Structure formats: structure tokens, C-alpha cells
Amino acid sequence: MAAGALWGLVFVAPLMLPEYPAALQSVARYLAFGLICLPLAWFDRRELRSLSRADWRHALKLAFVGNLLYYLLLASSIQRTGGPLSTVIIGTLPVVIAIVANRRNAERDGRLPWRRLWPALALIALGIALVNRTELQAVLADPARDVGAYTLGALLAVGAVACWTWYPLHNADWLRAHPDRSPRAWSTAQGLATLPLAAIGYALVWGLDAVRGDPFAMPFGPRPAVFIGLMVSVGLLASWLGTLCWNAASQRLPTALAGQLIVFETLAALLYAYLWRGEWPAPLSLLGIGALVAGVLWGVRVRPEPVIAQAHPD
Numbered sequence: 001m002a003a004g005a006l007w008g009l010v011f012v013a014p015l016m017l018p019e020y021p022a023a024l025q026s027v028a029r030y031l032a033f034g035l036i037c038l039p040l041a042w043f044d045r046r047e048l049r050s051l052s053r054a055d056w057r058h059a060l061k062l063a064f065v066g067n068l069l070y071y072l073l074l075a076s077s078i079q080r081t082g083g084p085l086s087t088v089i090i091g092t093l094p095v096v097i098a099i100v101a102n103r104r105n106a107e108r109d110g111r112l113p114w115r116r117l118w119p120a121l122a123l124i125a126l127g128i129a130l131v132n133r134t135e136l137q138a139v140l141a142d143p144a145r146d147v148g149a150y151t152l153g154a155l156l157a158v159g160a161v162a163c164w165t166w167y168p169l170h171n172a173d174w175l176r177a178h179p180d181r182s183p184r185a186w187s188t189a190q191g192l193a194t195l196p197l198a199a200i201g202y203a204l205v206w207g208l209d210a211v212r213g214d215p216f217a218m219p220f221g222p223r224p225a226v227f228i229g230l231m232v233s234v235g236l237l238a239s240w241l242g243t244l245c246w247n248a249a250s251q252r253l254p255t256a257l258a259g260q261l262i263v264f265e266t267l268a269a270l271l272y273a274y275l276w277r278g279e280w281p282a283p284l285s286l287l288g289i290g291a292l293v294a295g296v297l298w299g300v301r302v303r304p305e306p307v308i309a310q311a312h313p314d
Contacts (some may be wrong), residue, residue, distance in 0.1 A: 001264045003249065006242035008268025010071065011086070012276050013234050014078040020221050022075035027201035028227070030067050032235030034195025037188045040240070047185035048192075056193065058174055059186075063194040066167030067239070068201060073160040080146075080153030088131045089157035091266035091292070095121045095128075096165050097259025098299070104169065108176065109254035110304030117256075117302050123295030124263060130288030131270070131281075168259060172250040183247035191240055260299040263292050 014025060041048055051059075077086040098121060102112050175186065206218045221227050249258055270289065274281055281289065 001261065003242045003245035004262060004264025004266075005268045006238050006245065007265040008272050009234055009238045010074070011078060011090075011269035012272040013230055014075045015273065015276050016230060017221075017223075017227060018079065020227065021205070021216070022079055023072060023201070023205050024221070025075050025231075026068060026072040027198050027205055028231045029071060029234050029239065030063075030194045030198035031202055032231045033067070033191045033239035034198055036232070036236050036240055037191030037195070040188050041192060044182060044185035044188055047182050048189060051189060055174070056189070058170070059189045059193040060197075062167060062171055063190050064197055065163050066171065067190070067194050068197055070160050070163040070167065073156045073163065077153040077156035077160060080149045080156070085132060085150070085154060086157045086160075088128045088266065088270075088288075089154060090160060090164070090269075091128045091131075091263065092125070092161055093164055094260045094263045094266075094296070094299075095124050096161060097168060097262065098256045100165060101169060101172075101255035101259055105172075105255050109256065110306050112254070112256050112302050112304050117299065120260065120295045120299035120302065123291050123298060124260070125295075127288040127291030127293075127295060128266075130291060131285045132288075133284060168246075168250065168262075169255060171247070172255045172258070175247055175251040179251060183251055184244050186247050187240055187244040190243060194239075254304050257300065257302075257304070260296055263296045267292060 010029075013029075014020075014022065017025060074086065074090065077089075098112070098117065101109070102114075102117065175181070175183065202219075208214075209216055209218050216222075246258075249261070253261075267289065270281070270285075
């Protein structure tokens with residue numbers, strides 16, 4: 001729940017910086033994350049020294065797919081849709097991860113009984129559909145809204161879902177295989193792995209702007225104090241602290257159950273987006289939010305059942 005509340009911040013940041021390119025916001029957030037992890041690494045230096053090359057390669061893959069690529073797709077989507085639609089598409093993650101993890105990790109985590117899991121997933125899906133219907137109606141009724149850009153934003157959000165379905169499954173693989181390792185150190189390791197990727201990305205964005213003759217004021221844009229302050233805040237709270245909370249949960253919970261709890265990110269993001277827009281959700285959206293909450297409350301009551309291995313006929 002804490003990770004979801006912290007991760008919800010990343011959905012409102014692009015709305016607060018609409019004039020900043022999504023690519024710049026993505027690399028800047030993770031550059032801040034990596035730089036923040038440099039001094040934090042001192043507290044986990046022994047744990048970090050014990051990581052093998054294979055561990056660091058795994059952290060690098062997680063950093064690229066789950067951090068940079070995911071947030072680039074998400075920020076690009078939010079800037080085209082306005083926030084809530086991207087939020088509810090990302091909100092399908094509890095359903096997607098639960099289904100995939102329940103099939104993929106049954107032997108390790110136990111299997112959540114489908115007959116008891118489906119009602120929870122159906123309620124979550126219904127909530128997503130209700131909020132999505134309200135947002136789509138608002139878009140179609142607004143003559144100033146570019147439906148093509150809105151559609152592209154939706155597709156980018158689907159790509160973000162694919163990235164963040166891959167990330168928690170492979171992140172949990174490492175954490176469950178290393179139950180004695182510190183979730184905090186693994187969060188810091190991912191930040192350190194992100195740093196060189198983000199630095200290269202920042203240089204590429206700056207260089208491409210210079211080649212194109214873009215008038216955007218690099219390196220920090222037209223509102224440097226706001227930009228730097230927001231990126232540092234998101235890097236510390238959402239990237240490092242949120243990842244720490246998620247790692248601690250992933251080490252203790254079946255992945256299919258943890259996946260359902262990502263719905264708190266959706267709920268937090270909806271709350272922040274509506275607060276930023278200064279409006280109340282429509283009645284249908286409130287009904288959808290209620291369905292999301294009901295689905296999670298139902299889902300967390302489902303307990304995994306151990307998978308009994310079949311004896312070999314010989």
C-alpha cells in the first residue's frame with residue numbers, strides 16, 4: 001500500500017510539467033534516482049559488495065525495462081491523455097500480473113484458486129472499465145481534444161503495462177531466490193544500475209535537441225527550480241522509497257497477491273490527478289473506484305494453495 005501511494009506521484013508529475021518532453025522527464029527522474037543512491041550506497045556497502053556480476057546484470061535489466069522504458073512510455077502517454085485514462089490502463093496491472101504470476105509461479109508461491117480469484121479480478125476489471133468509459137466520453141465530447149493523440153497515448157500506456165508486467169515477476173524471482181538479502185540494498189542497487197543509463201539518456205536528449213535546433217532551454221528547461229525539485233522528490237520518494245517498500249513486500253508475498261495490491265497505485269494516482277485538476281470524479285468514476293477497492297478487498301482474502309507435484313509413473 002505504501003509503495004502504491006508513493007508510485008502514484010509519478011502520474012501527476014507529467015501534468016505539473018506539461019511543457020517538458022516526456023523523454024527528458026524520464027531520464028531526469030532516474031538520473032535523480034541514481035544520484036540519490038550514491039550516498040545511500042554507503043549504508044549498504046557490504047551488501048552491495050556481495051552482489052555477483054550476474055546480480056548486477058539482473059539489476060541493469062530491471063533498471064532499463066522497469067524504470068527508464070516504463071516511465072518513458074507512461075509519461076508520453078499521460079501527456080497525450082491528460083492522466084486518468086493512462087492511470088486506468090496502468091490499473092490493469094493487478095489483473096494482468098495476477099493472472100500471469102498465478103500460472104508462472106504456482107510451484108513456488110502456491111496457486112490462488114481460480115474459482116475464488118476470478119470474482120476479484122472481474123471487479124477490478126469492471127472498475128477500470130467504468131473509469132475508462134467516463135474519460136473516453138469526456139474526450140469525445142471535447143472538440144479541442146485530439147482523438148488521434150489520445151489513442152496513441154492509450155497505446156503507449158499498453159506498452160508501459162507490458163514493461164511493468166515483466167518487471168515485478170523478474171524482480172520477485174531474484175528476491176525470493178535471495179530471502180536473506182536486504183530489500184533496501186536491492187533498491188539501491190537498481191538505482192546505481194539506473195544511473196549510467198539515465199546519464200547516457202540525458203546526454204542523448206540534450207544532443208538531439210541541439211541537432212534539431214529545438215528552442216527548449218536545456219539542460220533544465222524554462223522552470224529549472226520546479227523541474228529539479230520535482231525530479232529529486234519523485235526520484236527519492238517514488239523511485240527509491242517506493243521500490244524499497246515493493247521489494248520488501250515482494251520478498252514476503254506471493255507475486256500474484258502482490259500484483260493485485262498494485263491497485264493502490266491506481267487509486268493514489270487517480271486521487272492525485274483529480275486533486276491537480278481541481279475536480280471531483282464523475283459518479284460513474286466513483287462507482288469504478290468502488291469496484292476497484294472491492295476487488296482488492298476480495299482478492300487479498302484468497303489464500304494460495306500448494307501445488308502438489310505429480311509422482312512419476314515409473
